[in-house]
Amino acid sequence: MRVGSTLNIAFRALRRNKLRSVLTALGIIIGVAAVIAMVGIGNGAKAQVESQIASLGQNVILIFSGSTTSSGIRTGWGGAGTLKIEDAEAIRREVPGVTAVSEEVASTTQV
Structure with a gap:
């Protein structure tokens, strides 16, 4: 099969199964947002712990x-x-x- 034919079949399947397509896209968006949020929370917690340790003194x-x-x-x-x-x-x-x-x-x- 050629690339154009494959893309045509894929887009036709997306148009025929609109609810499934929307729910799949929504799941991907929520998953990516959750990963980004967890990385942000982890980095914030790491920075806070590092600042608390630094406040003790670097040589203590x-x-x-x-x-x-x-x-x-x-x-x-x-x-x-x-x-x-x-x-x-x-x-x-x-x-x-x-x-x-x-x-x-x-x-x-x-x-």
């Missing part, structure tokens, strides 16, 4: 000990108390590029 990293569960109650982040002041000194000493370390001791408990 925070390290917390893990959580623990006692009597079925989870203490939350930093509740395990597994990090010691010696760990902070070891990080400063052994990790290249680290110029300063600040320790903080905190505890959580169930009230």
Whole structure:
């Protein structure tokens, strides 16, 4: 078959099945719009997270000990108390590029 004949058959089928053609086009339009919206939302969320991280400072990293569960109650982040002041000194000493370390001791408990 030639290209002209194929196009003629295709357009004739579109004219004969108008509702199907409109619904198919509508589905394609909605699908493309949904993909564009999701990409936009994803890029916006990425930019917001990057700006929040940048506000901390580009050379700052925070390290917390893990959580623990006692009597079925989870203490939350930093509740395990597994990090010691010696760990902070070891990080400063052994990790290249680290110029300063600040320790903080905190505890959580169930009230």
